[in-house]
Amino acid sequence: MQTTVSRAGAREWIGLAVLALPTLLLAMDATVLYLAVPHLAADLRPTDTELLWIVDSYGFMVAGFLITMGTLGDRIGRRKLLMIGAAAFAVASALAAFAPDPLLLILARGLLGVAGATLGPSTLALISTMFPPGQRAFAIGLWATCFSAGIALGPIVGGLLLEWFWWGSVFLLAVPFMAVLLLAGPFLLPEFRDTEAGKLDLTSVFLSLATVLPVIYGIKQHGSFTIVAGLVFGVLFVRRQRKLADPLLDLRMFASRSFSVALMVQVFTMTTIGGIYLFVTQYLQLVQDFTSLVAGLWLMPSAVVLVISSLVTPKLAERLSPAKVVGAALAVAAIGYAVLAAADGLAMVVVGFSLLYLGTGPVMALGTDLVIGTAPVGKAGSAAAMSETAMEFGIAFGVGVLGVVGTAVATNGQPLLESAPAEFTSGLNVVALLCAVITAVLSVLVFRLLKGR
Template identity: 45%
Template sequence: MTETTTRAGRREWLGLGLLTLPLFVLAIDVSALFLAAPHIGADLAPSATQWLWILDIYGFMIAGFLVTMGSIGDRIGRRRLLLVGSAAFALASALAAFAQEPVVLIAARAVLGVAGATLMPSTLALIRTMFRDDAQRATAISVWMTTFSVGVALGALFGGALLQLFWWGSVFLAAVPVMLLVLVLGPRLLPESRDPSAGGTDWASVALSVAGIIAVVQGLKELAAEGITAGALLPLGAGAALATVFVRRQRRLAQPLIDLTLFSRRAFSTALALLTAGIFAATAVNFLIPQYLQLVAGHSPLRAGLFTTPLALAAMAGSLTAPWLAARFGTARLIAAGTAVSVAGYLVLSQVGTTGSLGTLLVGACLAVLGMCPMTVLTTHLVVASAPEHKAGSAAALSETSGELGVALGIAVTGSVVTAVYRADIGGRLPADLPAEAAEAASGSITAAHSSVAQLPAELAQGVIRAADEAFTHGLNVVGYLSAAVSAVLIALALIGLREDTARPRTQDADA
């Protein structure tokens, strides 16, 4: 069935502005917590295990519940789910801000993660409903994604300013007025939409989905931290087994949690693959650049955040111009051309050295981000547009889950590669007269190397730091080559996997 195209008006664009607010808060929350960590540690004195839960529980809950919340939004209404999630996020933010015990902060972070999982697919699904014209929807999604990119980039600056003026809880409390604004204006500006044919929720599928995704993310985190160990392989294997059972169950259900027929649409499945692999490659920039700026270049966290401002500008330029360029040159060709720019950026990063390379680093990072943004914007648009409107929540959740898995996989592989290169490289660089205990400590990681030199003579300490910086930078160079190779494959996938009928924006949506 073909739906009549209706162009969005003033109310829809105001609604889009409202939908960007929760996303901006989520993006800032990603980076602000790490700045607040020393203050939280001094105030609450959490144990090492509690610290891990404080840092990780939020990401686990978001990744685990995205698919579930997207499906629930289709059933109960995306606006209703957004408002419920906004209220929960505000309450959990206040609880986190005034937490007096580590366990309370852990619980608040868990609720924030579940609430965050309601906000992301709900906002994207509502964009699908509000913007029926294909070109307008592409623009709306580019604005939506730009908001997130800018929020991540500004999180360090925003969080640093709050911590300079207030206590650590202010980084959480800042979300409360934003969510209250969503609760007040949401019913006025946002339409309600749901799947009229949806039945009840299959809670066994929910349990399989949540457990499977959390197991995979946990395995990837262990892989990044410890390499190929039983602690990484066991959860990865468990996640794969749970995913297999989940898929088989969906095929038997009359009302599945995920409609697997979506994957039979070539544009849908290709876009998800491109999105996951593209974010995997781009994570090298997001994961390693801040470490290089602080550990190798020696900048403070706030100064490092300032140096990443050009990356935010590159993300804005790449995201906001993507729909306009796609209308003229075609989606597949623009994704391929943009990815080629990213390949050039990754190759520039492969040439970064330990000294005098700040310009090289920023040029390479900006090229990588600029080229990748059209892919993330346009593949998200393809995923949402190629799914029927009544499945918008599920499609949006799959898009967001692909992004989360791309990040987790990127951190795991990048961390493993850098660690392997570092450990293989540093042995031949350390001073010959370095005591064995110090050499063993320095061989673990660049952070350990910088911490191990406090009691060493100045000349010996400088030798250790120089060796660690060079070994880490070599790892960054190797990751640059790896990301370039992955991105080169994505160029071919975009040109081959996207059909001609997705090459240029359409004026109508076909809903099966």
């Protein structure tokens, strides 16, 4: 088994730049579709339910497969899994770009999610191997900056593409990026696998999928039976992990309060982001009547503050405790949501969205480092998978629950994309208010639970 290097050199930092490619794309693929929604809706004519599935099926499948893929990477090799995932992601992107109907687009987005589940844990786990603790926080901060930038830049890049090409072009963007990763990865990235790990427990894999997928499906479709079924499988999954000598998910990691609190913060932070993002991007097009390109440019201020706040977080963490940094950041995000809750025009929407992104950057950067930093080197893939699962599940949960609430307020029984401007704005306000409450409560909990840590 390889151990973490004592000091990262030029090769490691160039390798980090290569790892930024899948990180950017994973984040962009979660948001790049939002500005393309009116275009593909006009072309494919999906129902409201199909439209939500097109947007959310990617995160749905990523969340379901992350735990399995994170542990698989520890066993077969993190670089090897990254290469396999990159190739699959490129193929699935091409399938999505040329999907002729809503069903095939949903399926292609699902395949993208499965491929994406191999990429996220591998990149984070490789960073934990490539950089020693003294440099790891800064490296993960840069990783989080790339992830944040991808989320923020997705609609902007999408707007530029949609100005000149059809909606499928937002998917084809991934192909050249993945080609670069496949060519450069074997030369710049180290291989790592846990030689002491046992075989992958297929029963645990089944139970993990049977837990996550029914719960998310039940949330989206208001199916209490499927939610209960998923929770039952979740109990069985936990019981099996406790009995196995080499579990799919090492539950001992949850004994660390920093680990558990960081995961909680990631889940609910991304829940609020997932809930508000669809409404802000559609507000710019449906209410303000902007083109995709202009709408993307109006999101530029939020993208800038998100990147800046992510970059300065490691320096802040050297001077202040995690509780203060994360708690204060969440408080700023709550203020941003409150501004959106009262927004009745473009200026307040842009200011509110920028404020909530200013608070989101530190949460993503420091939260990820807290999760990875508490895990043993051999379990870094599993820990990274938990961090990614928390974020992806949060996005899916936000779209599935808050998206449904906002849609109910905005539509009054008619299709979402045909709702009146005033009604759509009301939906945005209601979702933002719920997000403000969630984030404010989360801020208080962080101050209390991470105090002195």
